[in-house]
Amino acid sequence: MNHIQMKPLNPKFTLEYKQAAEKLVNEKVYTHQQAADNLGVSLSAIGTWSWAESPPYSGICNKESNLEPDRTQRIDPVSAG
Secondary structure, eight states: OOOOOOOSSSOOOOOHHHHHHHHHHHHHHOOOOHHHHHOOOHHHHHHHOOOOOOHOOTTOOOOOOOOSSSSOSSSSSTTTO
């Protein structure tokens, strides 16, 4: 029987992973598409993570992360690419 290995439907990521992925867009000037392609995640995930880490409109810089911290890491964004 031929077994096809499929990636998980809902992969889980750590807070640190999401923040590192967001930094690719906001600090290293990757486009959302480039970051998604390099990390093997969806474009919508990169957009969500980038939005969650963006400063609020009020101008307050010292805020808590809006990313969910209770996720497990799938790949390392620093070595991907």
